[in-house]
Amino acid sequence: MSRIQVRPATLRDAKAIAQVHTSAALQAYKGVVPDDQLKAMSSPEKRQAYWREAINYCEPQVQVAIEDDKVVGFVGFDRSRDPKTRPTTGEIWAIYADPGHWDQGVGLALWDAAREGLVEEGCTTVTAWVPLRNERALRFHEAAGFKREMSTAKTAVVGGVKIEEVRLHRSLN
Known part of the structure; x- marks a missing residue:
């Protein structure tokens, strides 16, 4: 039986979410983004402000994974931000676990919590954008039933660094 509980995030969780986001991003993007750029874009204070605002305005909706009263992961999800997508398309905006809790x-x-939330919102499909060089994230999404849409590959600028991303999708049925 898993000791992991998932619940909606509260404003009190913003600092812990920012810490998880920072430590997971540092680990996940090591070798993908140059070290100096990675450190420069990994400000927990900026991330905390972003997640406080997201939680406050529910955009995206944010859920946290809790183990022993500690935030060990989070997911942000909502309608797709991609232009010209159907209103029934949701998107995983971010999903991170503390590296000590990977696997x-x-x-x-x-x-599972994001999928339930998206279905409750009336979504029938979901997408996620993942850097092509982030093998761990690609494996995770593909294990969850997502398929790559190679025709969507694009270059995104993250912290001043160009990163190739691909959209993945899956049905919520």
């Missing part, structure tokens, strides 16, 4: 079911618990 322990945190991501799956968060994905």
